[in-house]
Amino acid sequence: MILFLDEVQWIAVRRSKLISTIKYFWDNYWKKMNVMLILCGSIASFMVKRIIHSKALYGRITLEILLKGLLPHEAAKFFRNQRSKEEILKYLLVFGGVPRYLEEINLNRSFNQNINVLCFSKNSLMLSEMDKIFYSQFKEVEAYRKIVSVLKGTLLTFKEISEKTGKPSGGTLKNALELLINAELVDFYISMDKGWNSKFKKYRLGDEFLVFYFKYIEPNIRLIKAGGQTRLFEKVSLESLEVWLGFAFERFCLKHSGYLAEIMGFKDEMLLASPYFKRGEPGFQVDLVYKRTDKVIAACEIKYSNERISKKIIPEMEKKCTSLEIPRGYTLERALISLYGPDEALKNSGYFNHYVTVEDIIGE
CATH class of the missing domain: 1.10.10.10 (Winged helix-like DNA-binding domain superfamily/Winged helix DNA-binding domain)
Known part of the structure; x- marks a missing residue:
């Protein structure tokens, strides 16, 4: 039997003992009847504080699912x-x-x-x-x-x-x-x-x-x-x-760093994805940097432009890359994420290892 309680935070309104009541019925009836109990709610603060971190339900939760966008x-x-x-x-x-x-x-x-x-x-x-x-x-x-x-x-x-x-x-x-x-x-x-x-x-x-x-x-x-x-x-x-x-x-x-890593072909190797910033240098930042398990650092330049990106980006990107503190033994790769990708000159230069465009992001 599956017992599904949707929008449980509203069921709990003016019912301060709801969670302890659920615990009682679980311990004394539902568990013995092999019931699968699913509690669903759209208010994250309630679900975390009253359900996931509940002392009454401690040790009784077998799976948490966070529905993302x-x-x-x-x-x-x-x-x-x-x-x-x-x-x-x-x-x-x-x-x-x-x-x-x-x-x-x-x-x-x-x-x-x-x-x-x-x-x-x-x-x-x-x-x-x-x-x-x-x-x-x-x-x-x-x-x-x-x-x-x-x-x-x-x-x-x-x-x-x-x-x-x-x-x-x-x-x-x-x-x-x-x-x-x-x-x-x-x-x-x-x-x-x-x-x-x-x-x-x-x-x-x-x-x-x-x-x-x-x-x-x-x-x-x-x-x-x-x-x-x-x-x-x-x-x-x-x-x-x-x-x-x-x-x-x-x-x-x-936000979609994992999705972009999949497009670029290294999602399984992704260890960390974040902007790169240095303490004491508030003006310095690389838009997105991946640290990978295969000892590769992938530095990404993100450009929202209605034109294809030209070779003029290379000095700007190179300045950022030379300021990165690359761990010993790691290879540096460069990626360009933009609407329409590189022009022919930039593409032929071989400077970037990866390109992601709006076509890749939205898909067919």
């Missing part, structure tokens, strides 16, 4: 080959691989038209999504929003988050970050020359829509709610959208 080639199926790969990528940079968001996209509208309808009209669906995310996930909403707000830009260390939020760098802040990570709202990275237990981690907002929200929706929220304007998205993003898409593409590549 769709991979790019999976998300592309929502578009049924009716939109270009470039346009599909833009949607993924804004909404990520969340099916609930993707199913709202009207395939008879362009990217700008859909964004105006979904995000920049008076009663648009996504206008209140920020509040829905936080009020459903967390009790101390403003505290979590403050942490997320400071992470909307650059990568920050734990100490820097503490300083910018004014919160002591103790267990409370650490637990809050862990909950945000479990909810897949925040990502963290460790440079390749540091171990997994290193304190030199850097954190950044990982939810694609929230990054877009903080950049374009929140600063214009009053204007949007006032209504009466057409094509508002174009008006507020005209001078900055291409630059923002470039940064969003970098985040996208970091």
